[in-house]
Amino acid sequence: MENPERLARPEVQALTPYQSARRIVAAAGGRGDVWLNANESAESDDYALRNGRLNRYPDAQPAEVIARYAAYSGVSPESILATRGGDEGIDLLIRTFCTGGRDAVLQFPPTYGMYSVSAETANVRVVNLTTSPENGWTPDVKALEAALEKDPAIQVVFACSPNNPTGNLLSPEVVSGLINATRGRAILVLDEAYIEFSPDDTAVDRLERAPHLVIIRTLSKAFALAGIRCGFLIGSPAVIGMIRKVIAPYPIPAPVADIAEQALSDEGIARMKTRVLATLRRREELARALRALPGVLEVSPSASNFLLVRFAESARVFTGLWDRGIILRDQSRQPTLAGAIRITVGTDEENALLLAALTELLGEY
Ligand SMILES: *Cc1c(COP(=O)(O)O)cnc(C)c1O
Numbered sequence: 001m002e003n004p005e006r007l008a009r010p011e012v013q014a015l016t017p018y019q020s021a022r023r024i025v026a027a028a029g030g031r032g033d034v035w036l037n038a039n040e041s042a043e044s045d046d047y048a049l050r051n052g053r054l055n056r057y058p059d060a061q062p063a064e065v066i067a068r069y070a071a072y073s074g075v076s077p078e079s080i081l082a083t084r085g086g087d088e089g090i091d092l093l094i095r096t097f098c099t100g101g102r103d104a105v106l107q108f109p110p111t112y113g114m115y116s117v118s119a120e121t122a123n124v125r126v127v128n129l130t131t132s133p134e135n136g137w138t139p140d141v142k143a144l145e146a147a148l149e150k151d152p153a154i155q156v157v158f159a160c161s162p163n164n165p166t167g168n169l170l171s172p173e174v175v176s177g178l179i180n181a182t183r184g185r186a187i188l189v190l191d192e193a194y195i196e197f198s199p200d201d202t203a204v205d206r207l208e209r210a211p212h213l214v215i216i217r218t219l220s221k222a223f224a225l226a227g228i229r230c231g232f233l234i235g236s237p238a239v240i241g242m243i244r245k246v247i248a249p250y251p252i253p254a255p256v257a258d259i260a261e262q263a264l265s266d267e268g269i270a271r272m273k274t275r276v277l278a279t280l281r282r283r284e285e286l287a288r289a290l291r292a293l294p295g296v297l298e299v300s301p302s303a304s305n306f307l308l309v310r311f312a313e314s315a316r317v318f319t320g321l322w323d324r325g326i327i328l329r330d331q332s333r334q335p336t337l338a339g340a341i342r343i344t345v346g347t348d349e350e351n352a353l354l355l356a357a358l359t360e361l362l363g364e365y
Pocket of ligand 1: 039085086087088112160163164191193216217218219220226229230231
């Protein structure tokens with residue numbers, strides 16, 4: 001048949017796919033020696049499979065992984081669903097709670113790109129309540145209440161804390177405001193992909209009194225396991241039970257469960273915490289050095305493993321570093337982020353290479 005792509009759903013034909021860090025660099029033929037663009041961990045542990053016999057289907061939900069994540073996060077196992085990364089969690093929430101062609105999700109840009117990509121893929125409308133740097137990118141709870149009142153199609157509200165790419169946390173007051181505004185009205189999703197870098201700020205303790213709240217977690221960031229694609233949804237057993245109906249029968253491959261189980265052992269969690277402390281130290285050193293450079297207008301406070309930096313000439317900085325094999329994430333086209341580049345905290349060596357290249361580039365500034 002000629003042009004079989006014409007058979008794709010219209011919204012898929014029109015879709016701009018998520019521009020993953022890897023995809024952008026591959027498309028542009030970038031070489032890249034220093035990868036500070038995807039908020040991955042700069043360091044890795046070294047894992048080996050403990051069970052190499054793979055002839056059987058895995059558990060639908062790997063019991064020991066769930067038990068360990070439940071203990072780690074302080075909830076009961078019925079409140080947890082293991083997913084193929086946090087990204088599958090986002091997709092499942094939309095597919096479980098939104099009807100394509102009718103419903104909508106709400107988000108607070110600038111924020112993580114997958115909420116809108118997953119929604120658009122499902123022909124679900126996206127309502128944007130853009131936040132402002134003047135109040136530290138804090139969602140406007142009053143505006144959310146008004147939007148929910150005006151637009152009955154909104155089924156899911158996505159908020160991210162710490163937020164990617166701005167790095168800011170939601171205050172307990174704002175979290176309360178979001179929970180109250182959505183109660184009995186919509187699912188509230190708090191994306192805590194980076195919460196290990198600010199562990200006291202988790203909203204997990206809110207779940208008991210907020211059955212419409214769902215928290216997204218991942219092993220991709222602080223646990224240094226972006227390569228295995230493993231994440232979690234935490235929510236009330238009622239909500240998790242609904243999503244369980246939608247998830248594929250065997251979403252977690254046995255080798256992934258094997259490694260996730262090791263990462264969630266006492267030793268694995270201790271290693272993660274040590275790595276987080278080192279990352280926080282390096283983040284503060286990098287922020288201080290960046291603030292001292294000419295042409296750096298602002299380094300936003302961060303509660304995560306990355307920094308959002310506003311440059312006087314961000315395009316020149318971005319391509320200048322790119323040409324030197326240092327790959328960052330350009331954020332300048334996101335609302336309110338003109339001139340902004342997101343920089344993942346690297347190893348001491350990577351951060352030194354970045355600063356040396358920047359000093360060279362901005363010296364010419
Ligand atoms: C990285 C990230 C995720 C999920 O990543 P996975 O690798 O799919 O687990 C979710 N939300 C935000 C904000 C992220 O930055």
